[in-house]
Amino acid sequence: xxxxxxxxxxxxxxxxxxxxxxxxxxxxxxxxxxxxxxxxxxxxxxxxxxxxxxxxxxxxxxxxxxxxxxxxxxxxxxxxxxxxxxxxxxxxxxxxxxxxxxxxxxxxxxxxxxxxxxxxxxxxxxxxxxxxxxxxxxxxxxxxxxxxxxxxxxxxxxxxxxxxxxxxxxxxxxxxxxxxxxxxxxxxxxxxxxxxxxxxxxxxxxxxxxxxxxxxxxxxxxxxxxxxxxxxxxxxxxxxxxxxxxxxxx
Amino acid sequence: xxxxxxxxxxxxxxxxxxxxxxxxxxxxxxxxxxxxxxxxxxxxxxxxxxxxxxxxxxxxxxxxxxxxxxxxxxxxxxxxxxxxxxxxxxxxxxxxxxxxxxxxxxxxxxxxxxxxxxxxxxxxxxxxxxxxxxxxxxxxxxxxxxxxxxxxxxxxxxxxxxxxxxxxxxxxxxxxxxxxxxxxxxxxxxxxxxxxxxxxxxxxxxxxxxxxxxxxxxxxxxxxxxxxxxxxxxxxxxxxxxxxxxxxxx
Amino acid sequence: xxxxxxxxxxxxxxxxxxxxxxxxxxxxxxxxxxxxxxxxxxxxxxxxxxxxxxxxxxxxxxxxxxxxxxxxxxxxxxxxxxxxxxxxxxxxxxxxxxxxxxxxxxxxxxxxxxxxxxxxxxxxxxxxxxxxxxxxxxxxxxxxxxxxxxxxxxxxxxxxxxxxxxxxxxxxxxxxxxxxxxxxxxxxxxxxxxxxxxxxxxxxxxxxxxxxxxxxxxxxxxxxxxxxxxxxxxxxxxxxxxxxxxxxxx
Numbered sequence: 001x002x003x004x005x006x007x008x009x010x011x012x013x014x015x016x017x018x019x020x021x022x023x024x025x026x027x028x029x030x031x032x033x034x035x036x037x038x039x040x041x042x043x044x045x046x047x048x049x050x051x052x053x054x055x056x057x058x059x060x061x062x063x064x065x066x067x068x069x070x071x072x073x074x075x076x077x078x079x080x081x082x083x084x085x086x087x088x089x090x091x092x093x094x095x096x097x098x099x100x101x102x103x104x105x106x107x108x109x110x111x112x113x114x115x116x117x118x119x120x121x122x123x124x125x126x127x128x129x130x131x132x133x134x135x136x137x138x139x140x141x142x143x144x145x146x147x148x149x150x151x152x153x154x155x156x157x158x159x160x161x162x163x164x165x166x167x168x169x170x171x172x173x174x175x176x177x178x179x180x181x182x183x184x185x186x187x188x189x190x191x192x193x194x195x196x197x198x199x200x201x202x203x204x205x206x207x208x209x210x211x212x213x214x215x216x217x218x219x220x221x222x223x224x225x226x227x228x229x230x231x232x233x234x235x236x237x238x239x240x241x242x243x244x245x246x247x248x249x250x
Numbered sequence: 251x252x253x254x255x256x257x258x259x260x261x262x263x264x265x266x267x268x269x270x271x272x273x274x275x276x277x278x279x280x281x282x283x284x285x286x287x288x289x290x291x292x293x294x295x296x297x298x299x300x301x302x303x304x305x306x307x308x309x310x311x312x313x314x315x316x317x318x319x320x321x322x323x324x325x326x327x328x329x330x331x332x333x334x335x336x337x338x339x340x341x342x343x344x345x346x347x348x349x350x351x352x353x354x355x356x357x358x359x360x361x362x363x364x365x366x367x368x369x370x371x372x373x374x375x376x377x378x379x380x381x382x383x384x385x386x387x388x389x390x391x392x393x394x395x396x397x398x399x400x401x402x403x404x405x406x407x408x409x410x411x412x413x414x415x416x417x418x419x420x421x422x423x424x425x426x427x428x429x430x431x432x433x434x435x436x437x438x439x440x441x442x443x444x445x446x447x448x449x450x451x452x453x454x455x456x457x458x459x460x461x462x463x464x465x466x467x468x469x470x471x472x473x474x475x476x477x478x479x480x481x482x483x484x485x486x487x488x489x490x491x492x493x494x495x496x497x498x499x500x
Numbered sequence: 501x502x503x504x505x506x507x508x509x510x511x512x513x514x515x516x517x518x519x520x521x522x523x524x525x526x527x528x529x530x531x532x533x534x535x536x537x538x539x540x541x542x543x544x545x546x547x548x549x550x551x552x553x554x555x556x557x558x559x560x561x562x563x564x565x566x567x568x569x570x571x572x573x574x575x576x577x578x579x580x581x582x583x584x585x586x587x588x589x590x591x592x593x594x595x596x597x598x599x600x601x602x603x604x605x606x607x608x609x610x611x612x613x614x615x616x617x618x619x620x621x622x623x624x625x626x627x628x629x630x631x632x633x634x635x636x637x638x639x640x641x642x643x644x645x646x647x648x649x650x651x652x653x654x655x656x657x658x659x660x661x662x663x664x665x666x667x668x669x670x671x672x673x674x675x676x677x678x679x680x681x682x683x684x685x686x687x688x689x690x691x692x693x694x695x696x697x698x699x700x701x702x703x704x705x706x707x708x709x710x711x712x713x714x715x716x717x718x719x720x721x722x723x724x725x726x727x728x729x730x731x732x733x734x735x736x737x738x739x740x741x742x743x744x745x746x747x748x749x750x
Binding site for chain 2: 128129130132133134135140141143144145147148149150151152153154156157158170221222225229232234235
Binding site: 379380382384385390391393394395397398399400401403404406407408420471472479482484485 | 593614616671672674689697699704705707710
């Protein structure tokens with residue numbers, strides 16, 4: 001399981017890298033649980049002050065592994081919820097270095113990071129409705145708060161991808177950099193945060209997040225709607241047609 | 251009454267066109283009630299998946315018909331509230347194609363649409379305070395959420411008009427197009443939405459709107475303040491001076 | 501005490517100028533209390549319709565006087581809270597004319613103004629976490645609402661200053677003008693507001709602010725965290741090193 005994530009700590013910054021390049025960093029059950037464990041361990045480790053989340057050079061994450069959604073059971077979102085809660089509960093700052101596309105939960109998880117640097121090649125894609133699902137991970141509220149209802153509809157309902165430049169203009173990423181500079185710049189920002197008072201940073205992050213006190217129940221509400229839609233015949237057909245090529249290549 | 255609106259369905263997209271060009275598409279009591287009926291009928295008609303709202307080529311709507319506000323009774327906002335609730339309760343996506351100016355409730359109703367395309371000639375105008383009233387249709391909250399308190403004050407209190415380009419920059423419209431392209435592009439977007447899973451679209455729209463659960467009581471609170479201000483001598487004088495030319499031409 | 505503020509009324513616009521140029525308009529206890537008194541007096545004076553808040557030509561305000569935070573007592577935020585409540589409770593519109601930098605509470609108080617005009621030289625700086633504190637004056641919520649979590653983290657946690665142009669782009673100021681035009685333009689905007697129906701303006705401002713009904717308890721929650729952090733050894737050391745030159749020059 002450890003090979004799905006690549007973790008190392010440099011001074012007080014823990015880097016967690018999604019490490020499933022062969023599957024475009026699609027996140028499967030084992031990876032959700034491994035991510036949750038790493039985040040919880042980092043949160044309680046006094047040697048870690050800041051968490052840096054990275055993907056692969058050409059893709060941050062293709063989102064949830066769609067093959068996990070075929071014939072999915074009622075509790076198929078449970079491991080995803082374990083990850084959601086873990087990321088949401090991290091009191092230490094989380095910096096994301098995004099290179100390439102961030103799709104589905106690969107895009108919505110960025111709504112829970114504190115700083116996001118992206119490469120010029122980055123696109124954010126929220127294909128939920130196109131696939132027959134609905135928004136998850138609090139994105140139905142957070143995206144509306146961040147960019148307003150009209151743009152959220154465009155991204156979520158029409159499924160229009162967002163370029164890196166547009167994402168920066170709309171406040172969905174902090175800064176767009178040439179690809180080679182994304183991870184060094186993110187590490188530098190993480191280092192700046194790590195150099196500050198841990199108590200002041202933690203207290204301030206908690207205050208900045210306090211405007212959304214009930215996100216965990218929203219995660220669950222969205223997940224119930226998501227699971228219901230996932231189990232419809234229409235959605236299963238779409239998923240089978242999208243993953244069939246994938247399955248043949250296995 | 252039917253001539254105040256022009257409705258036709260093409261595949262699963264119902265177009266509702268405000269059709270009172272001689273009065274700059276100002277909305278009067280009969281029109282509010284007709285709009286509410288059309289929206290409710292569309293909502294319950296399984297043949298309709300998406301609603302497209304259009305105005306006239308040179309004006310989307312001049313807002314509430316001011317002559318209805320002269321010597322207005324305590325319940326003068328009742329038909330307006332019937333329309334507000336109907337638009338707010340539509341679970342199907344509503345796309346607006348705006349050509350020319352959208353004034354007063356012609357501008358605030360756009361805050362309840364899911365996609366808004368505008369022409370280069372479009373201006374949004376919120377003249378409520380200039381006329382002696384206050385914001386309505388939830389705009390006191392929605393506009394602040396959408397563009398922040400400072401810009402909302404500029405639009406609502408100073409009454410500064412917003413150009414189409416500025417409206418796009420601020421997220422009050424999705425896109426600005428040459429006039430002749432606005433309605434075709436809106437129809438195309440409506441068609442894309444109609445091609446998706448009705449259940450997924452409906453569920454997702456409901457989730458995106460859930461961040462504002464108590465809008466209907468806000469409509470009523472604003473309407474009470476609006477009616478109180480409307481009945482003051484100062485406001486009635488302003489209205490009489492603004493509508494006197496209008497009345498002469500009747 | 502009166503020399504810390506310079507107030508004069510022209511028609512219905514009361515100008516309150518922070519007047520402590522020798523200390524970069526840093527606000528001390530006496531000044532917080534004087535500001536609160538002036539705001540409360542303006543609120544109840546029927547001759548005043550609009551309040552215009554100005555700083556010095558080269559600095560709006562350097563923020564809280566840091567020397568007041570040395571060996572600070574548990575109740576050190578009490579006069580600050582008196583000012584916060586007074587500004588928050590003003591029902592008349594408050595226009596701010598910002599020239600030069602606005603730092604700390606000099607920046608967060610702008611979140612409670614209704615219109616903000618800034619000069620090209622203006623920078624907004626939120627150095628709270630750098631100094632070992634946390635956000636105050638509701639800024640932990642208001643800044644997130646205004647510019648989103650990612651940009652708020654950048655400003656609040658990293659302490660990155662915001663240029664005037666960026667502040668206008670992000671909706672933290674309404675407009676950026678050449679320095680000499682800032683105060684005349686702010687006075688002109690204040691005059692436009694003063695010419696409108698006092699009742700309509702007051703009612704509308706109240707509606708625009710109603711989305712944040714519990715700000716005063718947030719002021720107190722933030723102040724408790726602020727005071728706790730202020731009294732830590734780490735924070736006191738930072739403050740002593742920053743104010744020692746200052747003290748020598750006294």
